[in-house]
Every structure is written in structure tokens, then in C-alpha cells.
Amino acid sequence: MDHTRRLVLIVLLAVLALLVAADFFVEHHASFWIDGTPGFAAWFSLASAALAVLVAYGWGLLMRRRGERADD
Amino acid sequence: MIASHLPVLVILIPLLGAVLAALSRHGFAAWLIALLASAAMAAASLALLFRVQAEGMISYRIGGWAPELGIEYRIDAFNVLIVVLVSVVALLTMIYARRSVLAEIIPERIAWFYTMMLLCVAGLLGIAVTGDAFNAFVFLEISSLATYTLIALGRDRRALVAAYQYLIVGTIGATLYVIGVGLIYLSTGTLNLGLIAERLAGIEGSRALIVAEAFIAVGICLKLALFPLHAWLPNAYAYAPSSAAVLLASTATKVAIYLLARFLFTVFGGHVDVGALPIGAILIVLSVAAMFIASAAAVFQNDVKRILAFSSVGQVGYITLGLALANPTGLAGGLLHLVNHALMKGAAFMAIGAIVLRAGTAKLDELSGIGRTMPWTSAALTVAGLGLIGVPGTSGFVSKYYLILGALEAGFGWLAILIVASSVIAVLYVGRIVEVVWFREPAEAARASREAPLELLLPMWVLAGATIWFGIDAEWPAGLAAAAARQLLGGAP
């Protein structure tokens, strides 16, 4: 991981931390039991996004073909 | 009173004509005599028709002798039809014959030819009008002998062979017939058809009678060219002079069929019942075989005359099928087909005769495109062909329609299908002729020829026109045929 990327990551994590912190100070209108808890969106998103990338990557390993189709 | 002597007049006129023609020795004079005789004969037969329609059955006793001893001529709704048919066709043939004969027969024999024609007609009419079994045999022989001579007069050397073959076969047929008549005479003691019928009713289960019936049936079937006893016919028709072929094709087999019907229905009464006795069943089988095999053979011939001849064998099958069905509709269909077939086959043979006159050949592969140069003749041939197929709008359709109806009435659905299926074979051979004649580029023969003269076209188109007319308005012939069928099935002569 190169320097710039690491820097960007640190900044993003810091912003995320701030947002999670802010989450403790607002009134929640939970739709279901867990989504009203502070920081839910953060961890849920981290997990979902990682899962999405990994699933897609795995699918790509299986189904991705090099080159364009002849009739495209 | 001439009118009361009409039944015998129709025979005497051609006989007298024959004698005069033989004496005249001159071709044109003989033709004129034959023409006049035929015209008189036709007029007489038409008069006879009107009388029968007005008065019903006519009985005429030769010399005034009572039936048991003398000969009785009986004219009823059935045989008057045959008489009119034969005499009208004969008249048309005589009109047609002059030009055709000039081209086909060496001059010295022309008078002889007309003599034989008249003799043949006289014989045929005699078979039709007589009410006496042995007298019928005499007329049969007269017409047969004349026919052998007519065929032998053909230009082609093979005509002699054909005539000889017909002579043998005809003789066998006549012999079988006369044996049958003899057997009947032994059982019943009379030769009068009406009396035989009456006396047969009193005799039960005589095997001799069945044998007699068999002899008579087979004998006549030889003459009417029922498949497989037909093989004399194609060559005879193909090599006979054109105008003789016209006469024979239209009338000779028809008269034989008449005789068969007369015996089967009038004399032996209900014996044709399909299933009860095998004559009907065997007749059905042979008729169907004729419809298919003979028609199929026609497809593979090259000589148009021979195509038409094989077609005749096939068409005879339809007529005998009508006899074998033996119900009013089927029998009427058969009889109607008898008339219709005579008309269209006459037209067809006249057309091919005209083509032979102009193009010098009847070989199909040499007739390419003849329709361009001989349109009227070819059109007549086509109309006749359509009639043979049974295309609606031609008389052939009407008679086949009644035949199918009769088959269905008798409960033979399969037979109805066979009737129409065999018509498809007619599509094949007629189609071949039509295709060659109309849809090919003209060949040498076609280019060299021109339209036939009017005196050939006129009789040809009278017959072709009748084929169309009776296809569009069949009330009259259908009525006559239905009356004849009723007459036959009624049992009484």
C-alpha cells in the first residue's frame, strides 16, 4: 500500500470516527432493533462493502473472460 | 305407321346403308350414304326416345310372332339411352370421318370402311334393342366381325396383329356367352329375356344357372374389357383408323356393358347383391383394380391413343363399379358415367385423330406445343381430359359424384375414397398430355401443323361441349340415368 493511499485511508477513518462519535449525540428513530444503535451504519457498511467486493471478485475469478466478444 | 316400326328401323337403316355403301364402291358416295343413314338412324332413335318417355316400355314383335317363338325387341328407359348414344355418336363420327379417312385409308377400301362402320353400328344397336338372348349373340357377332375388319383397315402393320388378337379374344367371349345362353335355355326353355326372368323366379338354387351366369358375365366382360381381360383393347384402339377408334371407344364397350347390366339386373334379378353372391364382390374388386392399375398404365404410355385406351379400361371400372353397387344412386352414377365417358372419350379420340391428321403422329413426346398451332383441337382434348379426371364443371364430375354417393349409401366409405384417389391418377396422365401440349415449346411436328378443318372440329366440339354442358346442367342426363337405374332395379324388364 503506497503512501498516498495510506494517508487517504487514515483521513477517512478519522472522519468515520468523528461521524460515529456524532452519532451518540443525535436522536435515533430506529426502524428495527439494531439500526438505531450508534455507529451501526459504519460497521454495517464496512462489512457490506467488503463482502460486496469479495463476492464480486470471486464471481469475477469464475466468470470473467479476457478479451471482447467477437460480435460486440 | 312408321312410328310403330321404329325399334326395327334403327337397325334396318344402317343395315340397308351398309349394303348400299358396299354396292357404291366409291369412297365419297359411300360416305354420303353412311352419313345419311346415320342421320336417319339418329332421328329414328331420338323419336324412339320421345316415344319411350311418353309411353313407357315398347315391345315390338318381329313379324308379329309371340315371344316364345319369335323375336321380341324391347325398348325401355335403359336401352333407349344406349340406342340414342350409339346413333348420335355414330352420326358425329360419320361427319368427322370423311377427312380423316381420306388421309388414313387407301382409296379403294374407303367404301368398304364405311360399310363396316355401318355394319358395326347396326350390330351394336341390335344388341341394344333386342329382347332375345340368342339374337343378341347374332348382333354381337355382326358388330365384332365388322370391328375386326375396321381395326385391320388401319395403316399400321401392327393393326393386323391387334385385329387378330381381338378376333381371338372376341371369339372366346362370344363362345362363353353362347354357352351361358345355352345353359339358360336348357333350364328355362326360352331365349326371351323377359320370359327367362319370369321363369327363373320359379327355379330355386340351380347351380347350372349360376354357372350360366358366370359364363355370360365372363364372356361379356371380355368384350367390355374389364380388367384383367382388357389387354386386347389398347392396341386395337391405338392402331385402328382414327374415326373407327372414335366409334369403338365411345360405343362398343358401352353396349357390352349394357348387355352385362341387362343380364345381371333384368335377367338374374337381385343376384348382384353385393355380399350375397360373389359376382358383385368380384366385380367391385376388378373395377377397383381397373380404376387403379389401368389408369396407372396409362400414365406410362407414350402414344396418346394408347393413353386414352388405357384410360378407357380404367373408366370402364367406374361404370362396372356402379353396376356392382346396385343401389339407385350408385347405378345411376354408373350409367351416367357410361354416357359421359362415351361423350368425352369420343371427343378425345376425335381430337387425337385430328392431331394425327395434321401432325402425323400421336406420340406424346413429338407433340410438344401443339396447342399453339392447333388450339381448338388441343382445347377439346383438354376438356375431355378434365372430364376424365372428374373436374367439377365437366360431366365426369357429376357421374363420379353419384358414384361416391352410391358407395357411401352402400356403407363403403373406403370405396368412396378409392374412387376419388384413382381420379388422382387421371390427373397424372391428363396432366402429362396437357403439359406437353400447352406448356412446352413447339416441336417440329407442332410447327409444321395447323388447326384441323372445321368438319373435324365441329363434331369434336359437339362432344366436348356436351361434356361441359352436362357438367353444368346435368338434370337431363342424370334424370335419364336415374330412370334407367330405377328400371333396372325394379326387376321387371
Next chain:
Amino acid sequence: MTILPLNDPALLALSLALPALATLAIAWLGRWPNLREAATLVGAVLLFAVVMMLLAHVLQGARPELKLVAVAPGLTLALKVDPLGMLFAGVASTLWIVNSLYSIGYMRGNDEPRQTIFYACFAIAITATMGLAFAGNLFTLFVFYEILSLSTYPLVTHKQSPTAMRAGRVYLLTLVGASMVLLLPAIVWTGLVAGTLDFRVGGILDGKLGAGALALLFAMFVFGAAKAAVMPLHRWLPAAMVAPTPVSALLHAVAVVKAGVFTVLKVTVSVFGIETLQTSGASEWLVYVAGFTIVAASVVALRADDLKRRLAYSTIGQLSYIVLAAALASPVAVLGAALHIAAHAVSKITLFFAAGSVYTAEHVTKVSQMDGIGRRMPWTMGAFAIGALSMIGLPPTAGFLGKWFILDAATGATNWFAVGVIVVSTVLNAAYFLPILTRAFLRPAKGPRREAPLPMVIALSATAAGTVLLFLFPGVPYRLASMIVGG
């Protein structure tokens, strides 16, 4: 509302006499091509006028009758106009005008020989078509059916090449053979059972035959009318493609195949009666046969490179839609079938006109040679596109109408097999028509713009416009079609 003091029987007689007279005039004027063609056109226009007058009366509820001649006891040549026949006659007489116009362009453009015979036989075929459409009983129908077969034989063999002659033989043998072996016995049987041959809405066979016998009789009618080209009696249609294009148009659109499906439909409605068929289930088997024909014909069309062959198989499929509808035997199905007769006529004639126009201008006969042809002949191929859309059944074209009601009938009968067939065949139709369009319009053109002769372009534009107009204003055909069963 009559302009001329003509009563209905007179009009009826005229509708047969006019094309017959035209035949004579054409034969007589054979030596002067311009006069001869004028005779054709005049005959066509006059016939159209007569048919339109009849149409006006029929729409008002009149059912003109005319007894021509009693051939023999039980056999009468008689005419009787009913809405179905009126529809057929209307379509045929309208298209005769257009087809004559087109023929003039085509026959002259291609220097065809024997044009007099061509126009004369054409006129006879139209006479037969009128007689068929107005037939008052089965016998009359049969007579004109056969005349139609015979009079079109010279047209099919017009080129007189060995292929043409062979095609002619197949044509005649199949049509005449089937009609004689199956149709004629069926008619005789019907006459025997029903005691009449007259058409009557609701049928004449009600309760007179068992279900099995009904099914057999129905089969004899359907296959006997081989002009309907239900498999396996379809081979004559592609074989007849050797004929000049106007003849193909006559076969596929104006008269011949329509005569076949008309016969099937007429028999369904007026001999069996849809109620009898419904209750007995005698026509159920036909759903499957017609369905198979539809799909199989489409698959063959998909693989055909010859344009006219592809069109021919398309016709086979489309005809079986009508047969399928007849087999469904419900009022809606009959309505759909009748509309489909009109719709298919006007769109298939457009397609054939376009095919012939392409042939005349460029001598192109194969789909694979059609690259860029749409850029060179925009009118022709534009019309072709409309015809193709109609074949697929897409709005706003006439093909939608018939398909709509046939589907309505199929779903109404909850016959999912029929529904499936229509779905599959629609996709297949698109699959074999659209590539022609993509080739014609999307591939580069090989030459400059060059349309076919003007009469041809006018004719095909007119029928293409008709294809759209029939969708937008289906009033008259729809009213006729809905009167068929309702009376």
C-alpha cells in the same frame, strides 16, 4: 344506397361476370399490350366497385342470394353472400387492383413472355375466387376451388423451365389431389349425413355424427383444402415460388392460400358450427397440428436464404394461425381468424411486392445478397419493414389485429399450448424477418439509389399504407368479422 339501379342478385352475378368478361377482353386484346392491361385494370376497378356496393348492403344486414344453375338433383350452383365471404371477396377484389398495377410494372420490367395468358389466367383466378367467396353451398365452393387450382397452374408454370414445370406438377397434384381424395368425399359425406350442402351459420351437422366421425370429417376438410398448407400438405407452396412475383402475390395474398383457410373457416362456421365443434371436441387435435405447423414452418423460414422461400414458409406459419383459430372454434377465434385473413393478405402482398421489386431492380433473390439494399431502395424496403412488423404482429400494423383475437381465443379457452405456440412463433417471426431489415438498412450499400419501376413502387407503397391503415381503422373488416358468427 345504390347509385345504379342494381339489385343484389344482379350485383352478385356481376361480381363473377366482370372478371370473366375481363378474361375474354384480355384474350381478345392480347395483341395490344396497353389495351390489354387497360382491360385488366378496368375490370379490377369495376369489380371493386361492385364488391363495395355489395359490401354496403351486407353491412346493412342483407344476405343476397343467387341460384345459378341446378347441375343435378342435390347439386346446385348457388351463391349466397355472408360476412366471411364478403370479407374475403373484399380483400381479393381490392388487392386485384393493386396487383394488376404491380404486374404491369413487373411483367414489363422483366420482359416476361406470354403476358396475355398471364393476365387472362389471373382474371379467371379472380373469377374463381369471387365464386368461392360467395359460394352458397359446399358444391359451389368445391367447383370454384378446383377452377382456382386449374387456372393458377399456367401461372405457376409461367416460366416453363424444368423447375417451373416440376413445381407446377407438385402444385397441381397436391391441390387437386387432396381436394379430390379428401375434400370431395368429405362433401359427399356431409351431404349424405346432413341431407343438404347449403351453408348455414351454426352448422348443418348438429347431432348427426358422433365425436369420432366428426373429427374424421373435419380432418378430411382441413387436409382436403390443401391450399391452407397445413403440414404435411405444405410442400406445394414453397415449390410454387418459381413463379413470377405477381403470381406469388396472388398465391399468398389475394386468392389461393386464402381460399384454403377460407374453406376451413367457412366449414368450421357454417358446416360444423362452432358449438358442435366445441361440445364434441372434434377439432381439438387440429390445435396441435396447426401449432406444429406454425413452429416448424418458422424454423424452416429461419434457415432459408432464398427470400421468397423464407416468405413462403412464413405464409405457411401464418395460415396455420387461422387454422389454429378455426380449431379453437369460438366466436372470438373466428373473429380473429377472419381479421387475420385480411391482415395477412395486405401485409404478405407487401412483402412479396417488395421481394419482386428488389428482384426487378437488382436481380437479388437471396437474403445474403441484400446488404444495404434498403439504402438504395428506401421505399421498397420501407414497405417491406412495415409488412415484416405486421407478420410479427407488432402494432401499429394490421398483423396485430388477428393475433390479438386469436390469442384472446386461446387464452379464453385456457389452451396454453396454443398460447405457447403463438409466443414462440412470434419470437421466431422476428428472428427471421429482422435480420433482413438489419442487412438491408445497416450494411453499406453497393451502389446508388435505384428504385424499381414506378407502378411497382406505387403498388407496394399502397399496400404498406393499407397495412397501417387497417390497424388504425379496422372498422369495416371488424364489423364483417363480428357478424360471421353473430349473424
Next chain:
Amino acid sequence: MTETFGPLSPALVLILAGLVLPLLRGWLRDGLFLIAPVLALVLVWALPLGPGLVVDWLGLQLVPLAPDRMARIFGTAFGLAAITGALYGVSQSQVTEKAAALVYAGAAQGIAFAGDLVTLFIFWEILAIGSTLVIWSNGHWRAGLRYALIHVLGGVLLFAGIAAEISATGSVGLQAIRADNFGRWLMLAGILVNAGAPPLAAWVADAYPKASWSGTVFLSAFTTKAAVLVLIRLFPGEPALLWFGLAMAVYGLAYALLENDIRKLLSYSIVGQVGFMLVAIGIGSPLALAAAALHAFAHILYKSLLMMAAGAILRSTGETRLSALGGLARAMPLTTVALVIGAFSLSAVPLTAGFVSKSAIMAALAEGRAAFFWFALTSISAGSFLYVGLKLPWFAMFRPGERREIAEPVWSMKAAMVLLCGTILAIGCVPSALEALVPEIADVAILTPDHVLFQLQLLIAASCIFVVLLPLLRPRAGTTLDVDWLWRELPRKVVAMWAPLSAPIGGAIAAGCEPLRVYWTGFSRRAVDNLSGASNWRTGKIAFWATALLATYVLIAAL
């Protein structure tokens, strides 16, 4: 009051304009191309709401013009898309495409205002024809053909379903139904084909990228959204839609993440977003339906914008593959802004239209107690930001790339993009303005602190993952296999496999039939010989037959 407008519907105006367009030249043509959509939009609002006029056509009581609220929502969206699309594409030189695009837009309006099933179907098919022509006018005839065939299939399925519905109920009206019998399943299947639902979803990404730079803008707006509208009208609350929608959302996400071509990526994303709408329709409450409509509305705007940006890139660089792009931000600042705003709107970044509509959908799911779908869609939302909000702008615009001599597109394209950016942001900033159109969303929490915070966390967290897993997301040239393999490659493979087999099999069959053939030839030849020689029987043969016949009779008599 509809009477005063007679047959003048937005659909008719656009379709007629499309038909007339090829006949015009120069500024007249451009003018009509621009004016017609505006006129259509004016009509959308000028037509008074009401039951509409009944027209009798073939015995069916048709309502070709039935303005209601839903028609107005979609009519507005379609109108805006047509106006901006026309502005964007006015410099397109292919007149066929322009004409087809107008017809296409008109057909979409027709579907929006259709008051009965038959009218609906007719416009449905015109829609298919118009869109096919748009694709074809760019010359991709194979792709267009595939597209056309799929839509013919969808159309005829719908057709069959409608026919079944009419014959079952006798009514042509549009009424809410469930897929509870075969006919209705057919109808649903037909609509779903157009919506891009599996198993036939592959057509979207196959066909849309094949259109021209301007054509794709039109394509992205109408077909799928028209299907959504029809689903709202016919199948609200249909449970099957929940699963179809979810499958589409997952499919769209996975394939978009893998895709290299911008326009193809955006096409996959259409499927994903329509999946959101389908889930909402599957919930079926008034709020859910309003949310679906609103999301369609927003989606039309931002997807048009995204496609415009992609088209601008294509027109300027001749390239749409991410792997070959990069560093365009400096040369094409306006396009970059448009792309980012569109992407953010799709990812539901607050203050964009997408945020409003997605909030509404989530609120509807919560209200409907559909917990599973709520969590699933939330998670897919986070994933969506990865490909469209991050991957797309980063690889296309911002990552360091080679310096090229390229320029911003022409003014009309820029104007169109600006117009859309403005609309999207305006809606995002003042969501209450939409309440006039969709009053149901009045109670939805949109710009509340907790909601905004929630969304921001979601986005930033996804960004973290993007940075961490960047190597896995690097675009690579290639294609991802899809269901369309079945009709694009399988037949070719089968033919290739069959080719070497066909000769031996055919030979074997021929060999097997050989004896039969030989026998038949011999038989038929003999038969022909017999028949053609039939005239030359010897006399003895006749005599034989006569005797045989006679013998038969006598024998029978003796028995």
C-alpha cells in the same frame, strides 16, 4: 375536461414529431427535435386529471389517454429526460436516431398515460420498435437484433397475458392484480423482461452500450422505467417482486463492480436500481409505491446525467473503457462534475435527488416491517457507492493518466448536463418541493440529522473499504459471462460440435436405409416396366385370366 385536448396526448405529439423529423432539414429539424419534448411536458401538466376519454376500438372500451397522478409523475420524468436528452443529442448527425428517439420517448409517454391494457400494449411495442431503431442507427445490427428479439419475446408474453386477462375478466382496465393464475404470470413475465429482471437481465448491458453517445441517454431513461410504472399499476404488493428486485439489485452490484466499460457499468447499475424499485413495489403500500415512483423519477434524472457524462467522454476520447481512461478531470471539468453529481445521486449522498428517493424506499420498507429486505438493500446501497461513487470517477477522471489533447463537448451537451445537475441538486436540497407530486413522502425523514449521519457513515465506511481493497477493484479488460451466453455463444458451440458429427451420422443413416432404397428402386422400376409394357400382353394371357375368372365363379357356384 380531457375533451378539449381531443386526441392530443404527449405521446402523439412526440411520435408525430418523430415521424415528421426525417422530412425536415437544417434548423427546422433541430428546432422540432427540441420543441417537441417541451410541448409534451407542457401537455403532461396541462391535461387535467380524470378518468379520460373512452374510445371504442374493435369492441373494446379503450382509454388511450387517462391522466392520473402516477401518469403525471412518470410523464414529468420522461418529459425531463426527453428535453435534456434532445438538448444533449441535438448535435447528433444521425437523423434516424433522433426520429427514433422521439418516437421512443412518445411511446414511453403513451405507456404513462395509457388507461387500458390494449393501449398499454400498443405503446409497449412502439417503445420496443423505437428503442431498437435507436440502437440500430448506430450500426450495431447484431446487438440490436438480440435486443429486438428479447423485446419481441417480452412483448408477446405480455400480449398473451393481456389477452388472457381480458378473456378471463372481460375488462381491459388497468387494475391492481396478483400473479395468481397462468395468464397473469405471463403478463408479469412480459413486464419483467422489459424491467431487466433475471433470467433475461443480460439484454440491458448488452444493448445499451451499443447505441451512440447520445442514443444511450435515451435508452437509459425509458424502457425499464416504463416497466416499473406498469408494475406499479398492475402488480402493487406482488410478493414475487420482492425477490426479483433483490436479485436484480445483487446482480447489478456484482456485475457493475466487475465491469470495465463505463456505459456497460452504468447499464448494470440500471438493473440494480430498478431492483430497488421492484422491492418497493413488492411492499405495495401507498408510501412504497410513491417511493418506487419517486425513485424512478430520480433515477431517470441521474442515470441520464451519468450516461451524458459517459457519452461526453466517449465523444471526446473515443473510449469508454476505464482501463484505458484516466486523468480527464483537468481537461473536462464540467463533465467530471456532472459525473460526480450523478454518481453521488445514485449513491444517495445527501442533498441529491437520489438521497430523497432512496430514503423514501427505505422508510417504506421499514414501515412495511420488511426487515430482511431493509438490511439487504442497505448493504447493497453501501456497495453501490463503491462502483459508481468511487470506482467510476476515480478511474475515469481522477487517477493519474496520460495527458491528452481533449476538450469539453459542445455547448448543447454541456447545457443539458448543467440542467440535470441543477435539477438533481434542487430536488436534493428542497425535497418538500416534491410533495406536490408525491404527497406520500411528507412524513418521511430525509434531511434529519440522524438520517444524514447514518448515510454519511455508510458512505465513508464504504470509501475506507474502497481504499483498502483498491487492487481488487482495478478495472481489467474483458467480459463477465452472463445468461446471454445461452443465446449468443451456445448455438455457435453446438453448431461447431455438431459439424464434425453430422457427416458420419448422416452417412450411417444413409447406409442403414440403403437396402430399403435399393429394394424400392428395383420394385418401382419393375412396376414402371410392367405398366408401360401393359399394352403388349399376349393373347394367351387374356385367355388365362378369362379362364381363371370363370373358374373362380364356377368354383364358388359349386361350393
